[in-house]
Amino acid sequence: MPSSRRIWLKIAAAAAVAAPFATLSSNTWATKNDALRSALKYQDKPSGANECSGCLQFVAGKTAKDLGGCKVIPNDTEISPNGYCTAWVKKPL
Numbered sequence: 001m002p003s004s005r006r007i008w009l010k011i012a013a014a015a016a017v018a019a020p021f022a023t024l025s026s027n028t029w030a031t032k033n034d035a036l037r038s039a040l041k042y043q044d045k046p047s048g049a050n051e052c053s054g055c056l057q058f059v060a061g062k063t064a065k066d067l068g069g070c071k072v073i074p075n076d077t078e079i080s081p082n083g084y085c086t087a088w089v090k091k092p093l
Contacts, residue, residue: 030067032076033075033076036076040086040087041085041086042083042084043083044083045082046084047084050088051083052080052082052085053081053082055089055091056089056090056091057071057072057088058070058071058081066081067079067080070085072085
């Protein structure tokens, strides 16, 4: 019968190895913050010339056309660069 100390050490070692992978994989999943999107009247299309890519709050994705994030809408990684919301603020030139 294996000792409980060995079992505990094996579990601790496995957890230590798996922890970084769990952190990395959770960062790659896209998320939405529907409550704030609704409150800020977010839409996936621009409002005239105002679009997220021209907003001070927008956090761009990997490329200019990829989905990004927003400083005003935390935990949301599916903000369209062509979108718009009422928190829009023009980027300074």
